[in-house]
Amino acid sequence: MRVIVAEDQGMLRGALSALLDLEDDVEVVGQAEDGEQALQLILELSPDVCIMDIEMPKLTGLDVAEKLKELNHPCKVVILTTFSRTGYFQRAMKAGIHGYLLKDSPIDELGNALRKVQTGGRAISPELSLSFWEAENPLTEREQEVLQLVAQGLSANEIAGKLFLSGGTVRNYVSEIMQKLEAKNRIEAISIAEKNGWLQ
Template identity: 60%
Template sequence: MLRGALALLLDFEKDIEVVGQAGDGKEALSLITKLTPDVCLLDIEMPLMSGLEVAEELQRMDSPCRVMILTTFARPGYFERAVQAGVQGYLLKDEPSDRLAEAIRRVMDGRREVSPELVFGTVREVNPLTEREREILRLAAAGSSSSEIASKLHLSYGTVRNYMSEVLSKLEAKNRIEAIALAEEKGWI
């Protein structure tokens, strides 16, 4: 309902045309690839693929589409991932529609747009996990066992176990479930 209302409001803008809408991240990625929009608006939490995962995939594909994230979450780790994924806009969902339309125009002009509330939330503790540790923790969060992670990443079971042990130590977590919950809460995975 929110997606449809937002699309309708943006369509009222004379210089903005909504060319597609998606119900989940995989559909969004498919539509972006097919329709090649100038800008895509993504929610962070979408079924199948998060907005951040879609942005990261678009970056890997070297897509010319400019990415804007709309979120209700002011989690510093999400902002950090968005910046690393080349996201040009990071705005709160409760911004007025005219503010969003203006932000889209600014992003089209090559500028970055970030809600001030989100910027001030980025003063936080640094993510202690390496990229490999985040990758292993993301796979664990998706339900993969250490053996499956080892196979997927072409590592030995012992190496994966050592990485997971290091993750638990860095996050001061008792087990992988606690580590996953903590890393997700902080937006680190």
């Protein structure tokens, strides 16, 4: 199985690659320090699987997964993360990723997950899947869009102009968002949504 490891922390990238190379049926054919480089290597080397961190410079692991899906590329993506944010997980599922594991998973667990993925299965850390079931994103796509613009510092009228809505409708959206997130104010609403990965 030919694998690419994409991780922006050099020491972790090197350690992960070295450990995977010890597996009899795994060959690390490339390493990338950011998402752009990962995408380039995948297109050049056509590996079976790419193991990717979510938060990388230039392109995130999820951006790369989405681009591969657009291109209908056969490389399978396994996300390795420290984040158990539901928004990330939902976006990853939409992007067609095959694995979603925690970085502190034992290496044999990662090896088994790669084998499962290569044969067409999916591998998701049990701890992650449990927390995702418990915390479903309560915001609609439109509410996420409004909150994203609030987070950028736009006023209700500016948001209204951007989304072709009335100022009153935007204010209604904002109060609905705060109610759903049980937030006292806009700042708290943004903070709750960001913490859960609900702001794309």
